[in-house]
Amino acid sequence: MTGDNDSESDDVSFSTKAIHGDTSETQNSERFGDLVPPLHHTSTFVRDEIEQPRDEYVYSRNKNPTCNELAQRIATLENANYGLTVSSGMAAIATVGWALLRPGDHVVTLDSLYGGTRNLFADIFAEFEIDIDYVDPTDTESILDAVREETALLWLETPTNPLMKLCDLSSIAKSTATSETVIAVDNTFMSPYFQRPMSFGVDVVVHSTTKYLNGHSDVTGGAIVTDDPDLHNRFHHVQKYGTGANQSPSDSYDILRGLKTLPQRMKEHERNAQELAEFLTDHKTVSDVHYPGLQSHPQHELAKSQMSGYGGMLSFELNGDRDDVKYVLEGLDHFALTASLGGVESLIAHAGTMTHAEVSKRVRTEMGISDTLIRISTGIEDSQDLLTDLKTQLDSL
Structure with a gap:
């Protein structure tokens, strides 16, 4: 897990993945020979018959080729299998929360968080009878001690915003591996170039793609990646029907361009x-x-x-x-x-x-x-x- 030189199963460098993504035939099948993935600027897709497989394109809130290209590219850079793009970083965090949390659940998170995340947890999630503990990110033992049977989500930032405190990802993931708690990490500050939390056993990684992944201060967006197909489907279900917070194709196109550098x-x-x-x-x-x-x-x-x-x-x-x-x-x-x-x-x-x-x-x-x-x-x-x-x-x- 070092910058350009991946230590994963393949020998393709990070820089090459950032430009070309997953170059397998499966991922390239939608490109029709374009050097640059095209911008599919449409709200809906025409079908040939009444019945149509669920995995085909129907409506851009559900699925769009440009947005999917971005989602897969980010997942590839994070060494994950599944990606989902949404309209902002906060939409990504909220989507994870709504997909995983129910009244009576427990959340463990950090006492040093981005202000928007803190407000989401304290002002919105807490209203739904979700119990939240805020723990020192530097104290791994306290984090692990806070996790209990009904803990549905362990939400981490590392480094934290703005005090740059770190969580020990490997120790936390190993110690909670047998529990039902989902570990999610906001990796916005580091980007997958400098840190890939899933390499340590984290379940979910979230980005505000507005930031480094785009890199040019001209769009807003968010992304959620995971290796768990069930989690991915739950996030996608909430994005489609709970929040409707889909990423626009044009913003996805711009972020794809930003990713190359x-x-x-x-x-x-x-x-x-x-x-x-x-x-x-x-x-x-x-x-x-x-x-x-x-x-x-x-x-x-x-x-x-x-x-x-x-x-x-x-x-x-x-x-x-x-x-x-x-x-x-x-x-x-x-x-x-x-x-x-x-x-x-x-x-x-x-x-x-x-x-x-x-x-x-x-x-x-x-x-x-x-x-x-x-x-x-x-x-x-x-x-x-x-x-x-x-x-x-x-x-x-």
Whole structure:
């Protein structure tokens, strides 16, 4: 499981898969010779007779060739057999939840989560009498102790958003292998280039394809992959009839194009993130830097063991107050002040008022998100320009 060099059963590299997908005859049968998979921009499909096999194309909410091409491509990159595309990352998370959870069920998740995920669990799922425990992602023993017989879902982020804490995927998967609990991992931060959770025994992997998989900040989308056909069918059933949150063919087409450069982009994201993290670590205005590529990160060794790189996301604590944060963030030239991530542009966000704005102050404090926490999604610009930009602002505090 290392970047371009797959350690799976075949000898096709990740970069080749990102461009060509699964090049078997079965997967290519729908391409009709096109070098680029065509955009099937249709809501419905004409049939020749009344009876038609269920696995054929009928209606694009149910199944569309362009969306299926993207779903299979992402599944291939995650070393999975089944993929499903949906309209956003939150739609992917919600689809997994609605497919797996019933009143009286129990969920174990993390006390450091993306704000939208936390709100989905705490404000929506909890209303359906679903019991939820929030656990320290770095404490594997506490995670495992929280799992009980009625635990239907163990939901993980690794690294977490925005504090970059890691979960030990191998230990968690091995220790819960005989239980009925489904382990799902949001792999958006790392992308399958740097981390493939299913290689460790995880059941489900979710992506916001809006982010690194697309990479150009111009579409929204989500994906769910698994090796379990029953789980896949349940997710697809909810997507078709429960949420209707299908991915549009045109957005799928754009994400397919973005996937082709995923390996090259991720290398640049990581290179810039490492340089920024090292610079921030040494700056007098910064008290703490959260980036697993730093040897000072408390889980650096775990990161080396389950990731082939450290990604393009980092966060840091500014020595100062909210006014200082405002001054730094609003004065930058090469960082866009916005809450998304994973694009070729460098983005910067204040966690308290942006990524976790709808999480209460009390919960943010419990999560460890302070009023001076800043998150960066490094783009692929020249690193010196980014460093100079940050240095200028920080030095002038």
